[in-house]
Amino acid sequence: MGRPRKPRFVDGLELPDNLYTDPKKRKNYWRYIRPDGSILTFRATTVEAIRQAKQANRQRDLFKHQPAANETLWTARAGSLLDRYTSWVAWTELNHPKQATASRWAQKRRYVERMCEQLQNPMPNELTLAMVREWWESQDYHPQRNSRAALRSFINHLMLEGVVPKLPFNPFNTSDEAPKLIPRQRPPKVRQRLTITDFWRIHDKAGELGYEGLQIAMELSLLTTMRRGDVCSLRLDMHVTEVGIDKGVEKSISQRGEERATYLRWSYSKHPGLRRVINRAHHLSLNNYRCPFAVSYPPKRRQPRAKQDEHWCRLMPSRISNQFKEARDAAGVREDLPSNAKPTFHEIRALASHLLKKSGHSPESIAEICAHTDAEITENFYLSGHEREYIDVGITIDPKLISRK
Incomplete structure (x- = not known):
């Protein structure tokens, strides 16, 4: 037994x-x-x-x-x-x-x-x-x-x-003219915003940990408002030209199709900081066995990938998030917060939108480069939650009207 x-x-x-x-x-x-x-x-x-x-x-x-x-x-x-x-x-x-x-x-x-x-x-x-x-x-x-x-x-x-006779209607429909299952209310946002000071603290710590690809990804997201997936799929041989970066927004392509999707162009003449980041990405590519992707990282063990257009040194989205969390915790950023409230890599995108607004750009123009359907999404989910904005009050009450008798 x-x-x-x-x-x-x-x-x-x-x-x-x-x-x-x-x-x-x-x-x-x-x-x-x-x-x-x-x-x-x-x-x-x-x-x-x-x-x-x-x-x-x-x-x-x-x-x-x-x-x-x-x-x-x-x-x-x-x-x-x-x-x-x-x-x-x-x-x-x-x-x-x-x-x-x-x-x-x-x-x-x-x-x-x-x-x-x-x-x-x-x-x-x-x-x-x-x-x-x-x-x-x-x-x-x-x-x-x-x-x-x-x-x-x-x-x-x-x-x-005709195989579900006990279902009188589709419970997952979204029309108000028919019965439907009511979804839960959206939970309040607990993840805190990322400040520019915390951004550079994490950026410097990533360099100390040997995560140069993460540093490039952070700089690209800050300068272009790219999502994590777009940063990881940015190719030096396809999207980077002599005059700038031409890139389609992947989320927009999957939702609207390639014909109606949002395609963005960042020229070096208008975004001079991008040239330095791309030059650094080229040097990193040479060090990582000529990886065609802008962000790369050599893993400890080489694993063959199923797709032929990928490279074994490509820095995948999940690894970027893990490296960002490691660098954030090592830098001591927001140590007093629980894990679900600490800023993640996606908060760089919100920080970039906030800095664009402080630079004098309208929410509509920010929503366009973020590939949002309207500016309300940008206002509610990207521009809110940063430092408070105070309106200078320039009107006063005549002291004679409030004098005590």
Whole structure:
């Protein structure tokens, strides 16, 4: 008889089988081992992760026979919700090829797949409004906001096929003329703004840590208001010319398409500081095995990438965020704040917008280079939260009117 497995505890709670903590030591990140050996990485509190793992383990017990070699536990039931999910993916990629090649398509598929898994993969004719509502209201604001469009498309597909008779309407629609699930209210912003003093403290500390690519990324974001993804995808052989930088906004391309997206040009004559940053990026590229990207970093171990147009020294967005956090904490910036309130790399973009406003530029012109749909987004989410602006009051009351008798 084998030795019994030693129980594992996190925060005083015993972890069920197949649930493990994150190997990168990230807080509230977990790994669940599926029946086919694949790993599902998800984010949840300890109590919620244990609940989901126990729920998935109960689902395993329903299938005592081993599924086919090319099937997993979740897709073993023919005609189930995940089986319909596969047909929805195939239909979308066939009829909407532009959406299927978008950068966010994989994430949208994952939102739908996660809903099917967390609902225990029922048959479509068993799906009720009460089940969907209970699951929807257990989600936080950001998962609701990000997944609603994909879920609406998936339920539309099921309703057109006539396989969800217990759903009287699409609960994920956004029209006020029909019933719909109410999303959570947006939580108040807790992340603090980044000041220019803190920016240079983090910038100097990044140099001490050997993160020259992070320094270049910070300077590019400050001078151009580029997002983290745009900075990482900036190529010296495609977007950098003799007179400046020509770059399309990736978020705008994914949302509006290449024809209607926002394309920006920064010329060295109007932005002289960019020439120095790009020259530094060229030198870093030569040191990092001629990496064609403007920001690069040689990892300790070379890992071949799936895409041929990428380079193994390319500095990816997740690594930029991790390096920024490391440099920020090493520099002692906002040590008194909790981790979720400390400024991140994205706050450089807000700092750049704030400095542009102080330079005398209008919110409308700032919204244009930020590729926002209107200036209200720029005002509410990028220009607010910095130091208070005081209006000089130049009118007074006549002292004779308030004299005491």
